[in-house]
Amino acid sequence: MISVKHLYHDYEGKGSFAVEDVSFDVPAGSIYGFLGPSGSGKSTVQNLLTKLLALQKGDVSYEGVPLRDIRPDFFNRVGYSFELPNLYTKLTGLENLKLHAGLFSVPTEDPERVLDMVGLADAAHRKTSQYSKGMKQRLSFARSIMNRPDLLFLDEPMSGLDPTTAARIKAIIAEKRAAGVTVFMTTHNMYTADELCDQVAFLNEGRIIAMDTPRNLKLAYGEKSVKIEYADDDGGAFRSETLFLDREDDRRRFMQLTEAGRVETVHSQEATLEQIFMRLTGRGLS
Amino acid sequence: MRTLASLMSAEFTTMRRNLFSIIMVLTLVLTVAGFYLIPDSTHQDLGGAVAAADDAPELEAALAELPVRYLGEPRDPIGNRMSLIINLMVFEVLILPFVFIAVNLFQEKQDGTIRAYRVTPGGTGRYLTAKMLLWTGLTILYGVVLLLCTVGFGLSPASWAAMLLLLLVAGLFISAFGLFVALFFSSINGWFLPGISLLLVSQLPIVSYLFPTFSPSWITWFPTYRLLYAVRDILTIGPAGLMGPGDTIGGSYGYMAILALAATIAAFAATKRILMKEARI
Incomplete structure (x- = not known):
């Protein structure tokens, strides 16, 4: 066009x-x-x-x-x-x-x-x-x-x-x-x-x-990972970890936490367009 | 046609909401009131009164001996009221498009609407045509109403026709010229001093009108000079002036038509090169 x-x-x-x-x-x-x-x-x-x-x-x-x-x-x-x-x-x-x-x-x-x-x-x-x-x-x-x-x-x-x-x-x-x-x-x-x-x-x-x-x-500029928040063993404070799901250890850890029912939030760690722009130019979009 | 109608409607509505109607009605009322308030005497009346009071037959006899050379056909003296209307028909009615076309252009520049217009199929020609038609139409309307409120009922149909034609060609010229001048300024503040100065200079022919012995050739080229005498002849001797020795009316039509054409070409070129090219309006 x-x-x-x-x-x-x-x-x-x-x-x-x-x-x-x-x-x-x-x-x-x-x-x-x-x-x-x-x-x-x-x-x-x-x-x-x-x-x-x-x-x-x-x-x-x-x-x-x-x-x-x-x-x-x-x-x-x-x-x-x-x-x-x-x-x-x-x-x-x-x-x-x-x-x-x-x-x-x-x-x-x-x-x-x-x-x-x-x-x-x-x-x-x-x-x-x-x-x-x-x-x-x-x-x-x-x-x-x-x-x-x-x-x-x-x-x-x-x-x-x-x-x-x-x-x-x-x-x-x-x-x-x-x-x-x-x-x-x-x-x-x-x-x-x-x-x-x-x-x-x-x-x-x-x-x-x-x-x-x-x-x-x-996909090109982001990471294939998830950020996970979960309650610690005694059920008190929250902890967070970033897990790369293409790694065997991290995948096992992710399964372990979810099966234990301790996961509170999961965020995929793909890059936003703004993050990509910043990475390419060193400046923000606004 | 649809584009022209839309542009004219937008321009007229904008002007109406810029208090144009109120200003014009007030001006008209004041003008008509002035017409009926001044005494309708002539200069000759006053001259006779002075001579009678002085009671100087010797002076009168000496004056009668002096050779007299007429600048034109001898005419009946024109009354104060008619003189007022002749002047106002030129300097009030015809100034209207010069001022208001500029006011509206600056409103458009301020709003940035020309930029939006440029990404439509409208084009420069329709933009210019709409403005010229609207303001020429309003000029004719205002002139007709002013005449009807003052001396219009005493005019013959032929005089009316001659006056409408004159208003048409003069309105086209002045609206195109007014737009052309305004295009070179970015705001009404910048336009004000040069614009008003131009209007003041255009009124110089009043001096020739009041004192006909002051008629240097350069002043006769002023459009307002030609208009002044054309309006005078249409209102006093009618279209017969077309055939008269001075041929002020016929000559004015031709002159105004040439000026209208030249101003339209100049306004079109300036609109295309300046207004329709400006990057940030």
């Missing part, structure tokens, strides 16, 4: 690249996550893919059609949710969606239904200047799906959302993928990426430093 080859971008033209030699492919109907801290170049890549920034060096194509040959009508197929919501603050939520729907020459969603989907039905007639950060984020997301896109760009879609609302938005994104929509998502939230993405790329200082499925990354 999306093919990116050797993408570079230099904002000031002084040889200081915000994005440097970035290449990746996004298969149709998948969710592709760009994971990295603020300033790592995630949004720059997204802006280059959507022509918000002019392409300087490298190739981007959609279904084999180069970006420079893409006509404005192509945007009938594209939805974009911005990190900064970019809403008409003097208009209500409903008016914002109606306006946006009017910009497309394809069938669009019912704005009231979409507002209901993102939990903003009650605030439909309030001016967006009165919305909280999370409400604006939800409205921006709602706007991005108004034209029933088959290509969805989401820039930090969970930013400012409470866990319940985030779960609702994640469910919609998953539904879109199931319906064949291709999603390109930037985030610095490892849980979102882990939960939703079919593939993730770690971006650091403008370069991709690792790229694979979340599962493969965790």
Whole structure:
């Protein structure tokens, strides 16, 4: 669906690249996550893919059609949710969606239904200047799906959302993928990426430093071990041990503790995406 | 059409909630009140009164001997009220799109909505067209209401048609020019001084209007100069001015149409190169 080859971008033209030699492919109907801290170049890549920034060096194509040959009508197929919501603050939520729907020459969603989907039905007639950060984020997301896109760009879609609302938005994104929509998502939230993405790329200082499925990354960089907490012999204090289940001794010890009924908690010790990122870059995602 | 309607609706609703309607209604009420409050005398009335009071037949006789060269066709003197409306039709009605198109652009920049617009199929042409149509329409509406509240019922249908056409071409020019100027500023604070200065300079032709002997050729190229005399002729002698020796109305149509075309091309190019390319708005 999306093919990116050797993408570079230099904002000031002084040889200081915000994005440097970035290449990746996004298969149709998948969710592709760009994971990295603020300033790592995630949004720059997204802006280059959507022509918000002019392409300087490298190739981007959609279904084999180069970006420079893409006509404005192509945007009938594209939805974009911005990190900064970019809403008409003097208009209500409903008016914002109606306006946006009017910009497309394809069938669009019912704005009231979409507002209901993102939990903003009650605030439909309030001016967006009165919305909280999370409400604006939800409205921006709602706007991005108004034209029933088959290509969805989401820039930090969970930013400012409470866990319940985030779960609702994640469910919609998953539904879109199931319906064949291709999603390109930037985030610095490892849980979102882990939960939703079919593939993730770690971006650091403008370069991709690792790229694979979340599962493969965790297997490659994590440990096949469990951390176990159990009550000691006299039933007083709790103790914990890390056991490597591919070792015969540890496996026997694990069985011994579980059969004795002393185990309180068991945690698998696979690496989180954040731990992998830290291991690769020496810095965190936030 | 759907895109244009959506953009115009959003722009109008935004302006309405920026107290645009209240400002315009208040301005209209004050203007109409001013029209009916000033005495409808002429300069000639005052001149006659002074001459009578001085009772100086010798002076009058000497003045009658002086050769007189008319700058245009001799006309009936214009009353104060009509003079007021002529000036307001140019400097109030036509300033409206210049100011409000800028105000709305800065609101869009502040909200960041242009960035969201750029990832839709809308495009630069529709964006510009929607703005120009809306503000030209509102200019015509405001001008018509102002005339109806003052001198409009005394105008012939031909004068109305001539006035509507003039408002149309002038509205298109000034809205495109207003957008073009505003595009070079990031906020209303930056625009305010240059924008208001430009408006003040555009009012220089009032001096020529009040003192017709001051008409250097450079001032006749001001769009407001042409508009002022075109409005005067439409309201006083009607479309007959089209065929008159000065041909102020016909000449103004042509001049304003050329300016409107040039301003539209400039605004389109600037919108495409500046507004639709800015990386972080």
